[in-house]
Amino acid sequence: MTSPAAFRDRTNWSGGYYELAIEVGSIDDAQLQAVLSALWSAAGVHGCFGDRDREPEEQDRVPCTVGSLAEFGHLQGQVRLPTGQLVVCGCVAVRGGDESSDWLDFYVPVGALNNAGLAYWDGRPFFRSDVMDDWLAALGKETFTRAAFSLGVVGFEVSGCSDAATLAGQMPQERGIGYLLPVDGTLHYGAADT
Template sequence: MTSPASFRDRTNWSDGYYELAIEVGSSDDAALQTVLSALWSAADVQGCFGRNDREPEEQASVPCTVGSLTEFGQLHGQVRLPTGELVVCGCVAIRGGDQSSDWLDFFIPLGALDKVGIAYWDGRPFFRSDVMDDWLAAVGAETFNTAAFSLGVVGFEVSGCTDASTLAGRLPPTRDIGYLLPQGDVLRYGAANT
């Protein structure tokens, strides 16, 4: 079996993504850069690479910048999960333009989670992993301490499922995903509860 940290193993990148999606709060490059830098540091990502079809040692690292995100479409690295395993990870920006806020999605592919044995589906209608939810929420909280943002959501392919203006400062009482909702200078975490 190949390593869940191998870039070349396409099965590591398969089957969708467990995400921390962050609504930055603006469409300004500087704000996106601040959140990207804080997120990469909070998750303690090893390396920053523009390609995921070559191993890290087979390519030059790239700066962890909005410019690199624009050039390559995604940034890739390796991250140590709270269970101790090193796995592939990535990040993509969804630019909002003048009409809406940018989003930054940090993801761990399900293929890599499968290889390390992290369960994320138990028959409920939504994929869920308490281990991943808690870890990604902690990464989001640490990111927020350095770079405030409008909203964070945690779960399986959660990008675009809601936004800060829709929530209007209130956590939904019934949650299929996790929410990181700022209230003033404090970030409130509402874990998935369905």
Template sequence: MTSPAAFRDQTNWSDGYYELAIEVGSGDDARIQAVLSALWSAADVYGCFGQNNREPEEQDPVPCTVGSLAEFGHLHGQVRLPAGQLVVCGCVAIRGGDGSSDWLDFYIPLGALDKVGIAYWDGRPFFRSDVLDGWLAAVGAEIFKSASFSLGVIGFEVSGCTDASTLAGRLPQTRDVGYLIPQGDVLRYGAANT
């Protein structure tokens, strides 16, 4: 079996993504850059690369910038999970463009999670990992200390499942995914509870 941190093994990048999706807000490159820089630091991502089909040592790193996101579509790296396993990870920006909010999605592919044995589905209607949820919530809280954002959502392919204006600062009572909701200068976390 190949390493879950190997870029060339495309099975590591397969089957969808477990995400921390951050609604940055307006289409301001400076805000997205602030969240991106804070994210890379808070998650302690190793490297920043434009291609996921060549190993890190086989390519030059790229700057961790909005410009690199625009050029390559995704930024890739490696991250150490809470139990110590090194896995591939990535980030993509979803630009609103028409006045809607911009999003920044940090993701761990399920293919890599399968290789390290992280359970993320137990028959409930939604994929869920308490270990990943807690870790991604802590990453989001660290990001918020230096780069505010409108909303964070945690779970399987959660980007765009709701938005800050719909929630209006209120944490849903019943939650199929995790929420990071700013309330003034405080970030409130509501774990998935269904």
């Protein structure tokens, strides 16, 4: 049987990503670091590694830092899903440049969800998992209590699909993805409803 927590099993890293994508709200390394640290802690990620070609026990941990993200591109670990399954997970930063905001994407690959036996399709014309949506939203809420951010979006490959400036503090009435939107310092969650 395939372990959904095995780094070397390429099937675990396939099929795209189920994500909590966070618009940090600045291009400041310190703010990105604060969100990364808060998110990694909220998720209870086991380890922090720079190489997905070796199992965790075969490599040294790397610091969970913006510097490590820059060096390795992605940080990998293992996380326990609400179903109890331990799966691979990762994180990547999408730097905004001079005029935009940084994004931090925490993800569980769809291949790992398949190998863990988690249903995420439900016959809809797109990937959706209420279990994953609720869990990732809870991680976003916990992260926000430690490090505020401009926007969070939850779902299948959702990074960059919207931004705080476009939403201007207004939750979309119809939502194909989940939104974590701060309004007056309070984070509101609008679950996907279409």
